[in-house]
Amino acid sequence: MSESDATNALSVRNVVKQFGSGPNAVTALNNVSVDIQSNEFFTLLGPSGCGKTTLLRLTAGFEQPTAGEIFLFGEEIEDLPPHERPVNTVFQHYALFPHMTVEENIGFGLRMQKWSGPEIRARVNETLALVKMEQFATRKPVQLSGGQQQRIALARALAPRPKVLLLDEPLSALDLKLRQAMRNELKTLQRETGITFIFVTHDQEEALTMSDRIAVMSAGLIQQIGAPLEIYERPINRFVADFIGDTNFIETRIDQVSGNRALCVAGGELQFETDVVDGHGIGDAVTLAVRPERITLQKTMLRSKDMPVIEEATYLGTDTSYEINIGDGVVVTVRDQNAEAGMGRFAAGENVKLTFSDGAARMLVD
Amino acid sequence: MSEKTPKKRKGFVLGYYPGMNMWTLFFFVYLYMPMVVLVAYSFNDGNRAQIWQGFSTRWFYRAFINDDIQNAALNSLIIAVCATVVATVLATLAALVLARGGEFRGRSASLGMVTLPLIVPEIATAVATLSFFAIIGFQLGMLSIIIAHTVFCIPFAFLPIRARLEGMDTDLEQAAGDLYANAWETFRFVTLPILAPGIVAGAMLAFIISVDDFIITLMVSGAGATTLPLYIYGMIRQGITPEVNVISTVMLAISIAFITAYWFISARGDTVKGH
């Protein structure tokens, strides 16, 4: 394998992290490699225990990898202590120093780097302005609200202008409205400062709205890396498809193949056309993933036991969600936008016709 | 997995300070070495306490048949039992009010008063108590020691009992009230049984503090009443035989047994708190 490319902000090479030893050892990261480019807003997304925070902590230097290398702009850093890495962290619960004022917190990293007094003051003021907290300079952290503490934690980590900023679920302790507002601010901040952000979250919406690229993690492995659109539209496996958004999984067999396109039949008569993956051929059992909002429902006058029938309708405000039996006991979920006031266009027991936009179904690698 | 063998990690461990293991080891050696020496020297064969002259258990025998030591031990026991019983009852009542009686005027002053004997240097308490007995013409002896011990045992009994009460869920008492128990019945059937380990723990601390006390006892003992610590002190002062090592070792053993029992009782108590 090649050594790191210096244009990458961060290169993780075959990193393994085990906690404990012997039979009780827990593997948090199982041979992970990833390249993160300079100026990127990169998100590590996954459920708790997937290893995303461990990867962040290895990068910050709070833990050492059991095996593998980590490069920061081409320089190998995994043996450096955290205070010798040009990387700063925004902690999940902020970890503001309670005995220092806001100013002192933000200036701490600069003071440790032996900046002069006037330089520190100038940078602290500049950073306070960046997060719009100028009037709170002399407060102690306990005198601030959660959202304000969050901004100070951000300012403190940004003040030394790190080469990479690590954010460990920084929004998870905020309430919903504030969280949504902070998303835009974080994205703007990243663009303005040009610092590479590595953002850890379990919230797919956060990941999709802010990131340039996302790495979806599970069980100590990276499942898929890609732009938000790619991750959502072309999930590579069942885990990714399931974790991001809602998905119908349809177990079926390949009926016909032409070129790299396959035709599958599910339920009674429904036909799905997808790309072939993993060299599957006719007759192979495969799993198809279909997003509920990619299926369009149409009224039909026909009444037949073989036709898809609505089993349950659930009103969700913007949408109505239907559980539809498409025959052979296969049930799919379909979302239909409530374009008009009222309870949705269909009622339980009605027959409907299902149509699919092109590429709605995707064959998964199992 | 990569084929190459993982390289040895230097590893920067956060929160670790070089040498703190050795320092802690040294600390515990410092803390326990004198006691180990003392126990070892109680098996000293020689006639002088400090100079090691070979192994023997003969001083144990000598100490156990010594009438003066038996009397001193009996005195210590009587004093400690009396002081413990009275101090524990007073401390329990006070703790119930201060931990369960809500907020009231004089609450923190009362708390300060109950724990006052912890703050005042023992020597000051000792001479003050002596002056008090002198001025009212009270005969110094067993009774004066018991009174003095009772006073300074109160806070030691009080603190574990209060801790137990504060860790106890007030819902339990309210539930009893809800189920038609009056105040006394609530106390008798709910509070007291749950509080019991705290009371036992407090009593044990009070007992050990009384048995171990030296300075106050020295000042208010008068001529007749010698306790074990006073006897030991006397032996240390008059050129010493290994007999003093033997009694000291026995006192050490008593304290350790009591404190270990106390530790387990209060640790078990934690499980009732319900997190």
Next chain:
Amino acid sequence: MNLPRSIAARRALGLAPALITVAIFMVLPMLILLVFSFLEADPYGGVEPRFSVEAYIQLLYEIDFDDALVFNPIYLGIIWRSIFLALVATVGCLILGFPVAYFITRQDPRMQNLMLYLITLPFWTNQLVRVYSWILILAKDGVIEQPLKAVGILDGSLGMMYSNGAIAIGLVYSYLPLMVLPIYASLEKLDFRLIEAAHDLYADRMKVMREIITPLAMPGIIAGCILVFVPSLGAFIAPDLLGGGKKLMLGSLIHLQFASSRNWPFGSAIAICLLMLVMVALMVQARSAAKRRAMEAGR
């Protein structure tokens, strides 16, 4: 059986026995001590009921052959030695105890419990016995000297007993747990992520210790220092056994006045001085505690 209905009556009934006992046998004796310090001494022990400030004058001056007051630094020297040795003991406990308190917080809970037990245990054993065991160690031909002599390194005696150093060792040994426990209590509350954050912001180990751990442990450090300083100041056993009655401290001086010198007013005056010093120390602590509460109140 029925309890009094009114809560006030119940409170009074519960508190009265303990409060009255402490009032009569603790507070009242303190006041008597204060009164005694302003009376004349009865040469056969006790006091003569005549007002006099002689006891306090005696602390600083003595009366020479011409009935003139001459400055006498002996007692001032003893007070100074008491304060000095108490400070030495406090600093010694701090240096010895702080790293241990920190080390304990870095262990898993079971180990923490075991270590706390091991630290508390000696504190509850007989202080007289514990200080006495140091005689066995430090004495002429004791545990340290005997083997040195046997090997031929030492000739004669090191003279470790009956010195300020021996007293300081005894004081540190007596009160060490009182330093470790409060420091442990405040370090245990310290959020480890603050240490991570400080390292992340370019602080090395020493700076983390100076900028984060020490300031946040300060309430525990102050409490520990007071808890060691106060009893060290009035200590009797350590100076008496290890100082051999030659290196007097306040505690031993007070004892001397009530026991063999039979000058009760003078002993009372010294005891009052001791209590004053203790009050100053406690006020320092109360102020630091109030400051801390004010800081936390913003929460």
